Amino acid sequence: MAHRIVVLGGGTGGTLTANRLRRLFSPAAATITVVDQDDEHIYQPGLLFVPFGLADPAEIVRPRGRQLHDGIDYHQSGVDQVDIAADEVHLADGTLLAYDALVIATGSTLVPEETEGLTGAGWMEKVFTFYSLPGATALRSALAAFRGGRLVVNVVDLPIKCPVAPLEFCFLADWYFHQRGIRDRIQLTYVTPLDGAFTKPVASKTLAGLLEQKGIELVTEFNTGEVDGSGGRLVSYDEREIAFDLAVTIPVHSGAAYVGRSSGLGDELNFVPTDEHTLQSHAKPNIFVIGDAANLPASKAGSVTHFEGEVLVNNLWRFLDGQELDASFDGHTNCFIETGFHEAMLIDFNYDTEPLPGHFPTSVGLPLLKESHLNHLGKLMFQWFYWHSLLPGHPIPGIPSGMPHAGKHYPARVDRAPTATN
Ligand SMILES: Cc1cc2nc3c(=O)[nH]c(=O)nc-3n(C[C@H](O)[C@H](O)[C@H](O)COP(=O)(O)OP(=O)(O)OC[C@H]3O[C@@H](n4cnc5c(N)ncnc54)[C@H](O)[C@@H]3O)c2cc1C
Numbered sequence: 001m002a003h004r005i006v007v008l009g010g011g012t013g014g015t016l017t018a019n020r021l022r023r024l025f026s027p028a029a030a031t032i033t034v035v036d037q038d039d040e041h042i043y044q045p046g047l048l049f050v051p052f053g054l055a056d057p058a059e060i061v062r063p064r065g066r067q068l069h070d071g072i073d074y075h076q077s078g079v080d081q082v083d084i085a086a087d088e089v090h091l092a093d094g095t096l097l098a099y100d101a102l103v104i105a106t107g108s109t110l111v112p113e114e115t116e117g118l119t120g121a122g123w124m125e126k127v128f129t130f131y132s133l134p135g136a137t138a139l140r141s142a143l144a145a146f147r148g149g150r151l152v153v154n155v156v157d158l159p160i161k162c163p164v165a166p167l168e169f170c171f172l173a174d175w176y177f178h179q180r181g182i183r184d185r186i187q188l189t190y191v192t193p194l195d196g197a198f199t200k201p202v203a204s205k206t207l208a209g210l211l212e213q214k215g216i217e218l219v220t221e222f223n224t225g226e227v228d229g230s231g232g233r234l235v236s237y238d239e240r241e242i243a244f245d246l247a248v249t250i251p252v253h254s255g256a257a258y259v260g261r262s263s264g265l266g267d268e269l270n271f272v273p274t275d276e277h278t279l280q281s282h283a284k285p286n287i288f289v290i291g292d293a294a295n296l297p298a299s300k301a302g303s304v305t306h307f308e309g310e311v312l313v314n315n316l317w318r319f320l321d322g323q324e325l326d327a328s329f330d331g332h333t334n335c336f337i338e339t340g341f342h343e344a345m346l347i348d349f350n351y352d353t354e355p356l357p358g359h360f361p362t363s364v365g366l367p368l369l370k371e372s373h374l375n376h377l378g379k380l381m382f383q384w385f386y387w388h389s390l391l392p393g394h395p396i397p398g399i400p401s402g403m404p405h406a407g408k409h410y411p412a413r414v415d416r417a418p419t420a421t422n
Pocket of ligand 1: 008009010012013035036037038044045046047048077079131161162165256257258291292293301302303304334335
């Protein structure tokens, strides 16, 4: 009998997993069903560009079913809960899907209502987020109307998707207001709960230097407890206050709510405890997890999701075949950091190696931790690769799943020491 494989979530991870699985298993060997709650596949890295008029909202959205290969069933419904004891998924539309193997790819969800005042007075008037399509679109009008004052970019708490995106927003805002000839009338402030600009020491130092060079104030260790939209104030738990005229917030993230309703599946934030090398869940051997939904100590990023795909699909096949799993996922993360004025940096790291200077993927290649026009072009090209290579489940030529060491400049003594990740 054909194996029944169910994939929850038809975003980056669910789509690339289903497409890879379809190539691996013949239709007689497995049925593959993808479930998602809506039919709008958003190219999320494009959300960064929408507020600055550098991307059109319509250009970054495509129907989900069209990204899935022939022979994959697409079912549009919310997930109500997973019964891990019975190997069944209950959907919000009443459908029950029984499975032999389940892939959880339902990503992370924004929960702005977790922060006092955030969605109260001023929300979508002078407090915005670019982490959703409606938010990014509304922010575009607000930025266009902004002629002077203090713009604060605030990461409320970690983990978040694409931890460098808020920094990129600051750099692009600096560029945008320069273009409009009003940069000297605008105070830009980046407010983070971290003790530096980023989680890893070498990159943190470089990025803090760049913020300073561009005249962007950095406020660290600020744990936002309240957002007072009408008064224009961020208030931290230790009662510090930061005034703003316009606030761009990155709200608290959690896993999907159904994870919390599914006994034994998730943690207290509704992320799914997962083996960091095999991508098998801790909940049950026939459940695998890809992308932001997992509680891994890796960044929540599309690049990570792509690199995970190869190991996960291989392991799902091994599991159904009764073989030992491959424990080779190394936490590989690769992110372009747009820095404005048609330049970008690139960082490449994994569980054990923090972002270092050098070149990627070998000693001749894109500069690491250094601004360059080539990296900016790489960032722009990523959208093409997303639709035509990542989602169809193809490897990107010359870019391996595991992190390449060649080209990186390792410091003499702190060689390959494990670092905390996000
Ligand atoms: C502003 C921004 C900029 C970014 N920039 C970059 C970048 O430059 N580079 C990079 O690598 N990454 C970037 N990312 C991160 C990247 O988009 C995500 O990490 C990636 O999409 C994760 O894939 P995923 O499959 O885990 O989740 P998603 O792609 O978010 O997919 C999750 C899917 O699950 C569905 N779902 C959720 N709950 C349910 C439910 N209950 N029932 C049914 N369906 C459900 C959702 O509708 C969604 O389609 C960025 C993200 C943002 C927000």
